[in-house]
Amino acid sequence: MRSYEKQSDNKLEKVICNRCGREMKVVGGILQEGVFEASVLWGYFSDRDGERHSFDLCEACYEKIIHTFQVPVQIEEQTELI
Numbered sequence: 567m568r569s570y571e572k573q574s575d576n577k578l579e580k581v582i583c584n585r586c587g588r589e590m591k592v593v594g595g596i597l598q599e600g601v602f603e604a605s606v607l608w609g610y611f612s613d614r615d616g617e618r619h620s621f622d623l624c625e626a627c628y629e630k631i632i633h634t635f636q637v638p639v640q641i642e643e644q645t646e647l648i
Contacts, residue, residue, distance in 0.1 A: 567581070567582045567584055567621065567622060568580070568581050568622060571595075577595040578592055578595045578596070578597060579592065579595075580592055581601055581622050582622070583601075583622060583623055583624040583627055584621040584622055584623065585623055585630075585631070586624065586626070586627050588624055590622075590624060599625070600624075600625045601622050601623065602622065602623040602624075602628040603620075603621075603622050604620065604621055604622075604623075605618065605619070605620040606618070606619050606620075
């Protein structure tokens with residue numbers, strides 16, 4: 567879950583892991599640790615048609631969740647990081 571200083575402002579104030587509730591480190595509007603951000607707009611043929619769901623996970627919770635997958639996540643090495 568993300569919150570910003572003002573509704574019209576894009577300066578990040580805090581990020582909280584939706585699974586464990588831990589607040590992640592944000593300094594000067596910049597997130598200072600790894601986070602998994604997910605967002606989906608549900609469309610036709612779903613029970614959630616027209617709903618947008620978003621959440622954030624800390625790295626520890628992300629690891630716990632992906633280890634429950636029947637099919638592992640696809641991992642590719644990146645040489646340039648943004």
